[in-house]
Amino acid sequence: SAEFTDFKVADLSLAAFGRKEITLAEHEMPGLMAIREEYAEAQPLAGARITGSLHMTVQTAVLIETLVALGAQVRWASCNIFSTQDHAAAAIAVGPNGTPGNPQGVPVFAWKGETLEEYWWCTEQALTWPGEAGPNMILDDGGDATLLVHQGVGYRKTGVLPDADNEELAVVRALLENSRLDWTALASGIRGVTEETTTGVHRLYEMQRDGSLLFPAINVNDAVTKSKFDNKYGCRHSLIDGINRATDVLIGGKTAVVCGYGDVGKGCAESLRGQGARVIVTEIDPICALQAAMDGYQVTTLDEVVDKADIFVTTTGNKDIIMASDMAKMKHQAIVGNIGHFDNEIDMAGLAKIPGIVKDEVKPQVHTWTFPDGKVIIILSEGRLLNLGNATGHPSFVMSNSFADQTLAQIELFTKPDEYPTGVYTLPKHLDEKVARLHLDALGVKLTKLRPEQAAYIGVDVDGPYKPDHYRY
Numbered sequence: 001s002a003e004f005t006d007f008k009v010a011d012l013s014l015a016a017f018g019r020k021e022i023t024l025a026e027h028e029m030p031g032l033m034a035i036r037e038e039y040a041e042a043q044p045l046a047g048a049r050i051t052g053s054l055h056m057t058v059q060t061a062v063l064i065e066t067l068v069a070l071g072a073q074v075r076w077a078s079c080n081i082f083s084t085q086d087h088a089a090a091a092i093a094v095g096p097n098g099t100p101g102n103p104q105g106v107p108v109f110a111w112k113g114e115t116l117e118e119y120w121w122c123t124e125q126a127l128t129w130p131g132e133a134g135p136n137m138i139l140d141d142g143g144d145a146t147l148l149v150h151q152g153v154g155y156r157k158t159g160v161l162p163d164a165d166n167e168e169l170a171v172v173r174a175l176l177e178n179s180r181l182d183w184t185a186l187a188s189g190i191r192g193v194t195e196e197t198t199t200g201v202h203r204l205y206e207m208q209r210d211g212s213l214l215f216p217a218i219n220v221n222d223a224v225t226k227s228k229f230d231n232k233y234g235c236r237h238s239l240i241d242g243i244n245r246a247t248d249v250l251i252g253g254k255t256a257v258v259c260g261y262g263d264v265g266k267g268c269a270e271s272l273r274g275q276g277a278r279v280i281v282t283e284i285d286p287i288c289a290l291q292a293a294m295d296g297y298q299v300t301t302l303d304e305v306v307d308k309a310d311i312f313v314t315t316t317g318n319k320d321i322i323m324a325s326d327m328a329k330m331k332h333q334a335i336v337g338n339i340g341h342f343d344n345e346i347d348m349a350g351l352a353k354i355p356g357i358v359k360d361e362v363k364p365q366v367h368t369w370t371f372p373d374g375k376v377i378i379i380l381s382e383g384r385l386l387n388l389g390n391a392t393g394h395p396s397f398v399m400s401n402s403f404a405d406q407t408l409a410q411i412e413l414f415t416k417p418d419e420y421p422t423g424v425y426t427l428p429k430h431l432d433e434k435v436a437r438l439h440l441d442a443l444g445v446k447l448t449k450l451r452p453e454q455a456a457y458i459g460v461d462v463d464g465p466y467k468p469d470h471y472r473y
């Protein structure tokens with residue numbers, strides 16, 4: 001058979017290392033492995049052509065191989081320029097039975113440290129299937145693959161290119177001008193998208209509201225076993241991992257500001273406090289502000305503390321949280337990082353425009369910015385999500401929950417198209433509970449069994465769902 005060359009990764013010789021970490025991760029991902037076993041025979045994803053745009057890490061490798069084990073064909077790109085683990089990408093390209101000299105894996109287009117042009121090229125490659133067919137499913141994280149398809153369709157329909165007022169959209173615009181893909185046909189072949197994160201879900205609801213959404217979507221983020229675990233406990237682990245690997249500064253005793261006290265902010269604040277930092281929270285939502293106060297954090301404005309704190313972390317999914325004028329007021333060697341999905345939480349463009357400021361690379365994804373008066377601040381991952389840029393993202397066990405949700409959502413949309421007309425849905429609660437159940441044994445959890453009289457008394461089925469949809473956990 002012809003040589004497999006349909007991929008682009010940094011270095012195939014890293015595949016053996018990647019494979020060893022994938023093997024270790026499989027044991028830590030009991031949800032995904034149980035789903036592989038349960039559906040091995042039924043092959044519910046046979047015929048699915050899934051384009052994935054999600055951080056190409058070791059955990060994602062286990063997800064990709066789960067989708068393949070359920071019958072899917074897969075093409076993959078990362079959803080961030082810094083988040084790929086090159087050994088994981090190499091192992092996916094080589095595959096479990098290939099060698100670096102004879103790769104036999106999955107088409108993957110991802111490496112750590114892509115330019116923006118390379119990033120969008122990779123996304124287009126993941127959407128470009130050999131032959132006539134296009135993808136019939138998207139698995140997205142942050143919505144960039146979905147965005148590109150929608151922009152492509154809009155461009156073909158109106159001849160108008162997306163507004164290119166920022167650097168990133170200018171790159172998308174250039175790509176669409178030169179793209180040979182038939183975006184309209186491509187979009188019409190897509191049965192649906194399953195979206196991983198808060199920011200991507202926000203984009204989907206916006207498109208649903210303005211009537212531009214082209215295919216059904218499952219909001220995986222708002223599965224309880226996703227946002228209340230990955231966003232919170234995942235960030236509790238990977239935030240300080242990123243800060244430590246980047247700077248190795250002692251966190252204990254320092255003052256840390258966490259902007260935003262949603263699911264991600266809650267995990268971040270807890271991890272910094274766990275290291276002995278004094279944590280201060282900023283919020284715009286009175287409910288989250290009150291939660292932070294009751295959890296024992298000082299809640300105030302950035303303005304009040306910007307010249308006093310040592311570590312700043314943005315977790316809002318909003319833009320313009322820390323501006324250049326704020327950074328100008330910070331202490332010498334203050335550390336500034338973002339863990340929200342996009343890089344617009346920290347005003348990097350404004351920082352670069354300060355007259356006389358000098359940027360210097362300490363090591364990849366760690367930069368000092370020296371102000372004219374000699375003061376230095378340290379910026380992590382150029383303002384992009386630092387837990388994936390400076391560390392390796394969330395650990396396997398928590399991602400097993402998120403990715404089990406993803407896999408079940410893919411099966412739902414692919415196998416029951418009639419039940420999901422164009423719109424945005426959350427995962428049915430019985431599947432959410434199923435994902436949690438799949439992770440109990442590994443932690444030695446013994447669940448109490450609901451007795452029939454008790455079930456009748458609280459008005460639920462013995463086998464669940466145990467909570468109404470409006471319950472908040």
Ligand code: NAI
Nearest residue numbers: 197198199260262263264283284285316317318339340341
């Ligand atoms: P969320 O909506 O639960 O929390 C965001 C919080 O920020 C809200 O409580 C909101 O009121 C607050 N906020 C908004 N504007 C603010 C402002 N100007 N100042 C202070 N607070 C403000 O969202 P969630 O789930 O916590 O996600 C946050 C971001 O993190 C999203 O972009 C999401 O996609 C991303 N994310 C990143 C992960 C990672 O591994 N790096 C993992 C999961 C989510």
